[in-house]
Amino acid sequence: MFKPLSSILALGALLLSSLTVSVAHADRMNILILAEDWDETSVPRDNRIDRSVIARLTEVAQNQSRRLSERFSKFDGFRIYDETAVTAESFSAGARRSDELLVKMARNISDASVDILVLYTIYAEDDVTYRDDGVTPAFVTLNLEIMLRAIDLDSGRTLARVSEFDETRPLPTDCIPNVATADEYAACVVRSVSRNLRDLAGDEFSALLTDTIIESYDLYGVSDDGTGGDIDDCGRAERFELEMRDFSPRELLRFEEEAANWDCVEELELLDTSNTIARYFLYTGRPENWVKRDLAGALAVMGLQGRIKFATDGSIAVKWDGTL
Numbered sequence: 646m647f648k649p650l651s652s653i654l655a656l657g658a659l660l661l662s663s664l665t666v667s668v669a670h671a672d673r674m675n676i677l678i679l680a681e682d683w684d685e686t687s688v689p690r691d692n693r694i695d696r697s698v699i700a701r702l703t704e705v706a707q708n709q710s711r712r713l714s715e716r717f718s719k720f721d722g723f724r725i726y727d728e729t730a731v732t733a734e735s736f737s738a739g740a741r742r743s744d745e746l747l748v749k750m751a752r753n754i755s756d757a758s759v760d761i762l763v764l765y766t767i768y769a770e771d772d773v774t775y776r777d778d779g780v781t782p783a784f785v786t787l788n789l790e791i792m793l794r795a796i797d798l799d800s801g802r803t804l805a806r807v808s809e810f811d812e813t814r815p816l817p818t819d820c821i822p823n824v825a826t827a828d829e830y831a832a833c834v835v836r837s838v839s840r841n842l843r844d845l846a847g848d849e850f851s852a853l854l855t856d857t858i859i860e861s862y863d864l865y866g867v868s869d870d871g872t873g874g875d876i877d878d879c880g881r882a883e884r885f886e887l888e889m890r891d892f893s894p895r896e897l898l899r900f901e902e903e904a905a906n907w908d909c910v911e912e913l914e915l916l917d918t919s920n921t922i923a924r925y926f927l928y929t930g931r932p933e934n935w936v937k938r939d940l941a942g943a944l945a946v947m948g949l950q951g952r953i954k955f956a957t958d959g960s961i962a963v964k965w966d967g968t969l
């Protein structure tokens with residue numbers, strides 16, 4: 646049984662602590678991150694989950710700014726703001742906010758001239774599986790989704806958008822509703838959502854920032870020295886461990902044929918196979934967010950759907966999820 650967790654998550658909410666951000670240089674892009682929670686089934690802002698997500702987004706942004714500025718002399722990095730780092734009184738606490746309102750507020754900020762507005766929305770549902778009696782809960786998993794959009798405030802144009810869904814592992818047995826109290830269950834859910842969303846948000850925001858910066862600065866055709874080249878120029882090959890889960894032998898063969906045609910791929914080495922998993926080493930000069938694009942593109946060409954997830958150990962899992 647699925648149900649939105651807005652009310653449960655509110656039980657475990659803590660106020661988001663302020664981030665200290667200095668005023669951006671005039672020659673750098675200013676990016677403002679705001680939670681869009683107009684949909685009442687989404688997770689409300691100003692809580693522990695927001696704090697975890699914002700911390701991860703800020704960390705990813707700092708890393709991406711450094712990497713892109715090192716690669717492209719035309720790009721001088723960017724500064725990240727959230728609403729606690731700008732005019733706080735411009736943002737009413739508590740009330741849910743639409744994207745139209747957030748765009749208007751971002752344009753009226755006096756503390757910094759915002760170039761790009763990034764909006765994110767979080768959804769979380771608990772999925773309770775019951776025992777044979779249909780009454781006693783057996784285990785609980787959480788279904789999470791994060792949606793991000795990057796908007797050019799000057800033109801109002803959406804530069805990039807990403808959305809990703811994930812299903813967590815079952816909660817610990819002492820968190821099951823018939824064992825835990827309502828407060829204990831809420832605390833378990835908040836901890837699990839915060840932990841899992843941190844990784845999910847980081848992966849998606851990295852891809853969103855890359856798309857946004859390339860689009861905004863027209864980095865296609867700009868090399869490391871800013872004089873020419875291509876964003877797709879291959880770097881030093883790195884090895885990714887790739888797991889293809891629940892694909893048929895025929896689908897795996899087709900995937901290998903598609904991967905052989907990717908730019909910057911030096912080798913796709915099959916390590917081993919089982920009834921449900923095929924493991925590969927992928928040697929490529931692409932960064933990880935571009936590898937994810939290549940994987941998604943290959944699945945689309947094959948007429949398949951799949952969930953692509955980067956693990957903290959650097960491995961990539963692709964799970965078959967139906968046909969298009």
